Amino acid sequence: MSARVISRDRISGFLDCILRKYPLVAPVEEDGVVAYRRVAAAREVALDAGLSDVPPKTHFFPQTEVLFHYSNLSGLEIVEPAGAPETVLFGVRPCDLRGFAALDPVFGGRFKDVYYRDKREKTTVVGLSCTSVLPTCFCRAYGSSPVDGTGADLMFTRLGERYLVEVRTPKGARLVEDCADFFTEDGVREAAREKEVLARELDGRFVRRVDLDSVKEKVDGMFESPYWGKLAQRCLGCGICTFLCPTCHCFDIVDEDRGDRTGCRLRCWDSCMFTDFTLHTSGHxxxxxxxxxxxxxxxxxxxxxxxxxxxxxxxxxxxCVAKCPVNIDITRVIAEIKEVD
Amino acid sequence: MKQAVEELRRQAAGLLKEERVKCVIGWTQGTDVARAVPFFATSVRQAARLTWTPFCVNNLSKYLLNHRYDNTPLAVVVKGCDSRGINRLVQDRQFVRERVVVLGLPCGGMLDREKVLRVVDPGAALQEVEDRGSEYMLRTDKGEYGFEKREALLSKCLECEHNIPVVSDLMIGPQVPSPAGSGIDRFAGVRELETRDPAVRSTFWDRHFARCLRCYACRNVCPACNCKECSFEQAVPGWQQGACWLSKRNHPGQNYLFHLIRMFHVAGRCIDCGECARVCPVNIPLRELYRKVMKDAEELFAMKTPGTDPEEVPLLSTYRTDDPEEFS
Amino acid sequence: MPRTGVFVCWCGSNIGGVIDCPETAAAASGFPGVAFSTDYKYMCSEPGQNMVIQAIREHRLDRAVVASCSPRLHEETFRKTLVRAGLNPYMLEMANIREHCTWVHGADIQQARIKAVDLVRRAVAKANRLEPLFESEISVTRRCLVIGGGVAGIQAALDVADAGHEVILVEREPTIGGNMVKLDKTFPTLDCSACISTPKMVAAATHPNIKLYTYAEIEKLAGYVGNFEVTIRQKARYVDHEKCTGCGTCWEKCPTRVPSEFDAGIGQRTAIYIPFPQAVPNKPVIDREHCRYFATGKCEICAKLCPTGAVDYGQEDLVLTEKVGAVVAATGFGLFDWSRVYGEYGYGQYPDVVTGMQFERLVNAAGPTGGKLLRPSDGATPRTVVFIKCVGSRDEAKGRRYCSRICCMYTAKHALQVLEKVPGASVFVFYMDVRTAGKGYEEFYQRAVNNGTVYVRGRVSKIYQDGERLVVRGVDTLLGRPVEVDADMVVLATAVEPGSGAAETARILGINTDQDGFFQEAHPKLRPVETHTRGVFLAGACQAPKDIPDTVAQASGAAAKVAGLLSSKWLSTNPMIATVNEALCTGCFLCVPVCSYRALEPKKITERLPGHPPREREVAGVNTGLCQGCGACNVACRAGAIEVRGFTNEQLLAEVDALCQ
Amino acid sequence: MLVSRLLEYVGLEPGRFEMRWISASEGGKVAETVREMTERIRKLGPNRKMRDER
Known part of the structure; x- marks a missing residue:
């Protein structure tokens, strides 16, 4: 695994360099909300905004995705959307990198989802380390860390006024080559050492101690537990937790018919919190x-x-911990599950 | 607030012990220092976990709907703003007033969680809160912190209309002064937007609505939203959607329509508890949308904030012959 | 997938002369759901209908769009056609390409063609979403309420009673007879009004099927077509009509004198009185307001003199209810109060300026002067009489904008009466137009002219008193010069207006009034005696100004409608009414006050939902007899639980969508 | 009134929404109102808000 170093003041040059060749999707801040969007210039990118409010799964699995347009005016015609272009997704935090890993087998396992796979294959994912640990963070419990680059093609770790750039895949290597001028190999070794120090330092900053030990075994036998009923009492049934979750992937397929024999089929995010989530046609x-x-x-x-x-x-x-309006906190749930008889 | 907490626990325990109610809906300490969580106390033991802090933002009146069609006698704890939600549900005939014991809490305002967490370690344990009128003193295991109300309260609290519940069976704790700033224009935010250039206003809402995730948290937290099935959740062709009224598609135009439809649905019924704006995960200033109607209705039809009076009829379901009108 | 048939009608040249019907039919064949489309010269004709039936059978159509005239005209026709073809009658949608298209856009053929196709597309979009609807039946109480005992009410009551149904006739005055019985003669035949109306009054009072309530008012009408319940307030008469024999002693001896309403204020009556000698019932009532006993507690002359002890000062209003299946409103008219606004005519200060109705009483043999034409001020015989027409009629500035219809004729009659009663008299009529539409009317007017009446076209600008005479100053617009007439008496033809209390009656009955306050008929041409409230009919001048022949004709028309309604014990209900989706209804009941027909009421249901025990709750229920399908509740329902069958949200939105394409 | 104020508040041009009370018997007024409205809207051009880009 090779590595480079890039100084902080050259990041925006690097992003503009990407933009000259590829569409760039990166975190953008608007009215205090950080989400991933296609950007037109490096200055739009919210480099230091921390963990985004809306996860970057929106890039591979958009909230609404047109599957195809149809027209039945003179025989059935189906027009599928053009394939995704080669794209760079920049600034993905370690937890969200794990999120992609959790989605991959869903859309690329037994059932190959062309829409997801197409974008996944054509996207170069650039990871970005966290510089702080939020009170709600607990990636550590899942063996990750604020600097973990697993799942990235290229991993940026911020070390003061420069970044360590780890090239983790050939896609990542190509991106570095494309914009080689911005990187240097000088100081890579020290930077790698500094990263280890930083990792240890950040590791100590987690507020939430979440112990997953024996939780899986416990929940295996908890389907009928009255605990869920108690927990559900305060749930409002909104979709915040699922929509903001980097691993939630339920969707619903809708046909929008214009009433003139043309229309389109789309898929939209669905949420298991919604009342009609598993509603059958029968009404059951x-x-x-x-x-x-x-x-x-x-x-x-x-x-x-x-x-x-x-x-x-x-x-x-x-x-979900941060945004749940009624403080249904999965770390508390994990702790409580252990207490359930 | 210590006195109020103790009294709350005592009264709740009493109601449960005498079996006057099956459940007391209140708050307990949440999963960090600046959070309270809705709590359903069903035993005397659980009543001791009830709490009352400047973080009890949730409007619990909505939870009455969990029991709208059973006969469980309930008690619910309300702040002034939440209490309008009780009237809302009673007027909408979603709940019989006699079935609920309303425990009212005079409220000195709710603290902005974000502002508190900037100072206080979220892992700290909250031990006691003292309402000193113009400031709150938080005592935790990691030290004491003072918060000037003018600086640290939620903006809705600085515009507070009823800090004493408008409806209650039992008032708990001492009266406290209203946190409302003196001479504050309740509709300053709306007025400010009104004065802007139409194009600015247009892009303002475009930007906000485009961000909407359609998670429906605003709807689900709202006591005025009490339909049995929502028109936005009709997957079955044959309802509005069958006629392509509002699609599931997340799209700026559709989101716009969603918010306007919901807006009209609660027009004249919104009790201005501010929960919609609080829960929105993408910071859409929904309160400024709903309060536009409230402001106009106050100016044009002398409408009080809905929920203030248990006998009122929703604005859009009534008329007076001397109502002003613009059409010829 | 629906199989819709589209049938484009030429309506001869009405439609076919403007747009290309085969082209429209061809365009329709491309619309979603259309399995067959065609055109024909007269779709409503026998061969046209047979063509529809044949197409339905041949092409297995399950619904039809007829693009032709207004559904008002032929919806029923084509519904029956569908039934003959074996379909549910409500699987029909009409596109009005005549009134809504070719008639109004005949000048712009291009646009008319486009619009016709749009209208058909709309109809197809709705037709594709139609569902079969089924009528249900409700029982009918075979009795009729007639409100108002004037000639309209009497005629309607007699006709319904003769058809074999019981009638409840309610009159608010102490006698029936209304305005007609106050008149002296009737145009154009000049027969005596009382002679032809009093026998009818007696016939009504003695008819075995008619139950008469006089001096009574309706307070409330509950229920719905076939099943109304009316609340009647029998006002206290202070005379027990069971005991009273109508001997007349009481009213002869009563010491109090007040102006008589019956004599339009120019005669007098006593406080215990019958309005006129031939009143029906011929028994008195006490006018509590003017009775000396009620004012002072002393007098009691009538009670003392009554041979049967019928006077009962302690009598109270009686409230009773009657069940009926139909209602006829025959509440008549009132007269415009000219003295409030016509300053130029002296604001009513000159006693010899009288109204037409006062004139009727002055020339009436049963009136205060015994039929001698004497002027009110000094009892002298007027030699010069001026009539002024349109006092309050056709006068938007001071009165009413419509024509009162009867004044031209009765003024001609009055002129003839003056000429007959006062030989050598001069009669002047100031008029705007003379309108004599009616059988024998023009001839009657000519008779008045030929007999010497001077008709002056123009308005009177001022009347003033000069010694014993009235100076009438006006202008003759035909000659273009001012006119001044020294008159002994001036008669004003005041406008006909809705009767006092008409608005309140409309509210009680749940019917509409038009812009002038008259009761609104369901359709000015095709349903002139019906209202929008099923089971409530109109007779006479409560609907619009009318003369006696028209009033009687309409009353008989209303009676025929009532007799038709009451001819069966069962009545089928319109299925295009509101329906509540009980699963969606939250039971907020905001729909209840919105319904003007009082068709919605709370109803208890038991609901079973997965994961919950069965639970009981209240939802809105629709009374299918009362609901008129107006849709007000549909709009008021926040939860979207109420829809109007045949006009569902889905159908309407599909129509809008289709129109916007 | 509430509706027009609100629609302007959320960015619609004034005049795009109008409410008139017209009785079924006032045919001329309907035609006149529609004509006026159509002309006004033509001047404003297509609405950009709440568009459904199906």
């Missing part, structure tokens, strides 16, 4: 009450994803 709903829906969410995070893919369904980004 196997998850009729909040209790079943809340249970489904936590079992998905703590059990089903592990059962299916051997990967945790939670990456410890803490967004």
């Amino acid at each position: 709903n196997p998850r009729a009450t909040k209790t079943e829906r809340v249970r489904n969410r936590f079992l998905h995070k703590l059990k089903y994803h592990l059962d299916r893919y051997g990967l945790a369904g939670c990456v410890g980004c803490g967004r």
Whole structure:
């Protein structure tokens, strides 16, 4: 694995260099909300904004995605959207990198989802280390860390006024080559050492101590537990936790018909918190009450994803903890599960 | 606030012990120092976990809807602004007033969590809060912190209209002065936007609505949103969606429509508890949207903030012959 | 997928002369859901209808769009056609390409063609979403309420009663007879008004099927077509009509004298009185306001003199209810109060300026002067009489903008009466136009002219008193010069206006009034005696100014409608009414006060939802008999639980979508 | 009134929304109102708000 160093004042030059060749998607701040968007210039990028409010899964798995347009005016015609261009996704934090890893087997496992795979394959993911640990962060519990580059093609770690750039894949190497002028190999060794120090330092800053030990075994037997009912009492049934979760991936397929035999089929994010989430055409709903829906969410995070893919369904980004209007806190849930008889 | 907390716990325990209610809906300490969480006390033991701090922002009146069709006798703890939600539900006939014991708390204002966390370690344990009128004193295991109300309260509290609940069966704790700043224009935010250039206003809302995730937290937290099924959740063709009214698609135009439809739905019924704006994960200033109607309705039809009076009829469901009108 | 048939009608040249119907039909064949489309000269004709039926069978159509005239005209026709073809009658949608298109856009053929196709597209979009609707039946109380005992009410009551149904006739005055019985003669035949109306009054009072309430008012009408319940307030008469024989002793001896309403204020009556000698019932009432006993507690002459002890000062209003299946409103008219606004005519200060109605009483043999034409001020016989027409009618500035319809004729009649009663008299009529539409009317007017009436076209600008005479100053617009007439008496033809209390009656009955305050008929041409409230009908001048022949004709028309309604024990209800989706209804009941037909009421249901025990709750329920399908509740329903069948949100939005394409 | 004020508040041009009370018998007024409205809207051009880009 090769590495480079880039000085902080050259970052925007590097981003503009990318922009000359590829579309660039990066964190942008608007009215205090950080989300990933396509940018037109490096100055739009919120480099130091910390963890985004909306996770970068929006790039691979947009909230609304047109699958195809149809027209049945003279025989059925289907027009699929053009494939994704080669794109650079910049500034992905370690927890969100893990999030992509959790989504990959869903969309690229037994069922290959061309829409997701196409973008995933054509995107170079540039990771960016965290410089601080939020009170809601707990990626450590999942074996990650604020500087962990797993899953990135290129990993940037901020060390004061410069960044250590680790080239982790051929895609990452190509991006470095494309903009080689901005990087130097001088000081890579010291930078790598500094990163280790930083990792240890940041590791000590976690407020939330989350111990996942024996949780999976416990929840395996908790389907009928009255605990879920109690937890669900205060749940409002909104979609904040699922929409902001880097690993949630439920979607719904909708046909929008214009009424003139043309229209399009799209998929939109769905949320297991919504009342109509598993509503059958018959009117029957196997998850009729909040209790079943809340249970489904936590079992998905703590059990089903592990059962299916051997990967945790939670990456410890803490967004749901921070944004839940009624303070349903997965770290508290994990702790409470252990206490349940 | 210590006195109020103790009284709250005692009263709640009493109600549960005498089996006058099955459940007391209140708050308990949340998962960090600056957070309270809705709590459903069903036993005397649990009543001791109830709390009252300047972080009890949640409007609990919404939770009455969990029990709207059963006969469980309930108690609910409300602040002044939340208490309007009780009237909302009673007027909308979603809850029979007699079935709920309303425990009212005179409120000195809610602290802005973000501002507090800038100073206080989130992991600290909150031990006691003292309301000193113009400031709050937080005592934690990691030290004491004072917060000037004028600086650290939520903006809605500085515009507070009823710091004493407008409806309650039992008032708990001592009366406290209103946190409202003197001479504050409740609708300053709306007025400010009104004076801006139409194009500026247009892009202002475009930008905010484009960001909307359609997570529906604003709707789900709102006591005025009490339909059995929401028109935005109709996957079945045959309802509005069957006629392509509002799509599930997340798209600026559709989001715009969503917010305007919801806005009209709660027009004249919104109780201005500010919960929608608080819960919005992408900071859409929803309160400034709903308060526009409130302001106009106050000016044009002398409407009080909905929920103030248990006997009122929602503005859009009534008329007076001397109502002003513009159309010819 | 629906199989919709589109049938474009030429309506001869009405539609076919403007747009290309085959082209419209061809365009329609491309719309979603359209399985067949065609055009024909007269779709409503027998062969046209047969063509629809055949197409439905051949092409297995399950719904139809007829693009033709207004559904008002032929919706029923084509619904029946659908039934003959074996379809539900409500699987029909009409596109009005005549009134809404070719008639109004005949000048712009290009645009008309485009609009016709748009209208058909709209209809197809709705048709594709139609659902079969089914009528249900409600029972009918075979009795009728008639409100108002004037000639309209009497005629309607008699006709319904003769058809074999019970009638409740309610009159607010102490006698029936209304305005007609106050008149002296009737145009154009000049037969005696009382002679033709009093026998009808007696017939009504004695008819075995008619139950008469006089001196009574309706307070409330609850229920719905076929099943109304009316609350009637029988005002206290202070005379027990069971005991009273109508001997007349009381009113002869009563010491109090007040102006008589019946004599339009120019005669007098007593405090215990019958309005006129032939009153029905011929029994007195006490006018509490003017009775000496009620004012001072002393007098009691009538009670003392009554041979049967019928006077009962302690009597109170009686409130009773009656069940009926239909209602006829025949509340008549009032007269415009000219003295408030016509300063130029002296604001009513000159006693010899009288109204037409006062004139009727002056020339009436049963009136205060015994039929001698004497002027009110000094009892002298007027030699010169001036009539002024349109006092309050056709006068937007001071009165009413419409024509009162009867004044031209009765003024001609009055002129003839003056000429007949006062030989050698001069009669002048100031007029704006003379309108004599009616059988024998023009001839009657000519008779007045030929007999010497001077018609002066122009308005009177001033009347003033000069000694014993009235100076009438006006202008003759035909000659273009001022005119001045020294008159002994001036008669004003005051405007006909809605009767006092008309608005309140409309509110009680749940019917609309028009811009002038008259009761609104359901359709000015095709449903002139019906209202928008099913089961409530109109007769006479409560609907618009009318003369006696028109009033009687309309009353009989209303009676025929009532008889038709009451002819069956069962009534089918319109299925295009509100329906509540109980699963969505939150039970807020904001719809209840919105409904002008009082068709919504809370209803208890037991609801089963997965994950919850069955629970009981209240939702809104629609009374199918009362609901008129107006849709007000639909709009008021926040939860979107109420829809109007045949006009669902989905259908309407599909129409809008189709129109916006 | 509330509606027009609100629509202007959220960025619609004044005049894009209008409410008139017209009785079923006032055909001329309907035509006149629609004509006026159409002309006004033509001047304002297509609405950019709440567009549905299906």
